[in-house]
Amino acid sequence: MKKKLSQNPKLIFPDSLKQKLTLRSKEGALRSLRTTNPQLTDFSSNDYLGFSNNGLISDFAQDKLQAYSSQLHGATGSRLLTGNYDMIEDFESYLKNYYKTEAVTVFNSGYDANLGLLSSVGQRLDLILFDELSHASIRDGIALSKAKAYKFQHNNLEDLEQKLTRFKDQFETIYVITEHVFSMDGDYADVEAIVKLCERFGVYLILDEAHSVGTISRKGCDHFDGKLFARIITFGKSFGSHGAAVLGANELKQYLINFAKSFIYTTAPSVGTTARNWAAHLYLEANSTDFEALRSNVEYFQKHIKANQLSGFFIESQSAIQSCVIGGNENVKLISKQLKVNGFDVRPILSPTVPKGKERLRFCLHSYNIKEEIEAALHSLANHLIEKENE
Numbered sequence: 001m002k003k004k005l006s007q008n009p010k011l012i013f014p015d016s017l018k019q020k021l022t023l024r025s026k027e028g029a030l031r032s033l034r035t036t037n038p039q040l041t042d043f044s045s046n047d048y049l050g051f052s053n054n055g056l057i058s059d060f061a062q063d064k065l066q067a068y069s070s071q072l073h074g075a076t077g078s079r080l081l082t083g084n085y086d087m088i089e090d091f092e093s094y095l096k097n098y099y100k101t102e103a104v105t106v107f108n109s110g111y112d113a114n115l116g117l118l119s120s121v122g123q124r125l126d127l128i129l130f131d132e133l134s135h136a137s138i139r140d141g142i143a144l145s146k147a148k149a150y151k152f153q154h155n156n157l158e159d160l161e162q163k164l165t166r167f168k169d170q171f172e173t174i175y176v177i178t179e180h181v182f183s184m185d186g187d188y189a190d191v192e193a194i195v196k197l198c199e200r201f202g203v204y205l206i207l208d209e210a211h212s213v214g215t216i217s218r219k220g221c222d223h224f225d226g227k228l229f230a231r232i233i234t235f236g237k238s239f240g241s242h243g244a245a246v247l248g249a250n251e252l253k254q255y256l257i258n259f260a261k262s263f264i265y266t267t268a269p270s271v272g273t274t275a276r277n278w279a280a281h282l283y284l285e286a287n288s289t290d291f292e293a294l295r296s297n298v299e300y301f302q303k304h305i306k307a308n309q310l311s312g313f314f315i316e317s318q319s320a321i322q323s324c325v326i327g328g329n330e331n332v333k334l335i336s337k338q339l340k341v342n343g344f345d346v347r348p349i350l351s352p353t354v355p356k357g358k359e360r361l362r363f364c365l366h367s368y369n370i371k372e373e374i375e376a377a378l379h380s381l382a383n384h385l386i387e388k389e390n391e
């Protein structure tokens with residue numbers, strides 16, 4: 001009989017970490033994993049165009065795998081060792097044309113791309129200015145860099161200009177980073193104005209296009225390429241897959257291959273993933289139907305925000321992300337649960353992911369949502385909010 005190992009609970013999980021979990025729980029912000037119920041209407045996933053479940057894209061991907069006679073699933077190593085294969089190189093070349101840029105570097109995820117890019121470019125005498133609502137991957141990349149960093153007020157170009165004026169002579173190189181469509185508020189940065197401002201001050205602009213490609217345009221900000229130091233495109237959202245790319249000059253690619261640790265010290269994306277990402281781009285390039293269906297649903301959703309007198313709750317947004325700010329972790333969790341009972345999957349976004357008081361329900365719209373679902377979801381939401389107010 002096997003002897004049972006005696007466990008010392010203190011050595012299995014430290015008290016200091018337990019306390020952090022207890023605090024999270026007290027704040028009503030303890031996260032847990034749950035699987036997605038496919039019976040519910042999806043107002044939550046980032047699969048904006050339904051590409052994750054698109055049979056034609058699967059066929060295109062299969063064609064790519066056959067064309068390259070690929071027998072391997074895994075990449076077998078990092079890109080700098082055995083993990084660089086013909087298909088990934090050809091995919092990067094294809095993306096150069098698709099996004100009208102000079103060079104493309106594929107990463108395993110958008111998180112990895114931002115981490116690798118920002119941590120490697122920021123040097124000791126540099127400054128990074130970032131929008132205060134920037135995604136965690138941007139903040140983490142900045143935290144790992146050697147540069148000094150300050151946030152500027154959300155989408156506030158006057159504040160950015162003031163900071164550029166104040167700091168322009170104090171640092172060797174200044175980088176500005178913002179998102180095109182913001183992941184939590186769904187609003188847009190005025191890219192044209194930021195490009196002009198950065199040009200005027202001679203500073204380097206980085207644009208995260210994770211939530212804008214496929215949702216507000218099919219090719220993102222390709223018309224600004226050449227004016228931007230770097231663009232980040234992700235494949236896990238509109239492309240329904242996984243991975244990301246950093247776009248920019250040839251020197252940027254050379255730099256990332258040499259210095260971005262999240263590119264260097266990780267296994268390259270699998271052959272299957274690359275085939276899928278390529279197929280999803282080919283599909284989006286050839287078809288505008290899903291994109292147009294999504295745009296029409298965004299318009300319809302906005303019409304029904306007004307019809308249900310919910311404008312005061314929603315952050316003004318023309319994108320696929322429509323956020324209804326309710327405030328309070330418990331309040332948003334409750335209304336999300338009520339909507340679930342009504343058949344709608346709308347996830348609560350809690351603090352500390354968003355600031356306290358700005359807790360919200362984030363509706364993500366899709367090409368495949370139908371008009372009746374949109375009407376019914378907003379009608380239910382309005383009723384639950386009225387019930388809450390009358391409590």
Ligand SMILES: Cc1ncc(COP(=O)(O)O)c(C=O)c1O
Binds near residue numbers: 179243244
């Ligand atoms: C603005 C932004 N950038 C980057 C990422 C990370 O992308 P990925 O999910 O591919 O890691 C996200 C993910 O939500 C995001 O919202």
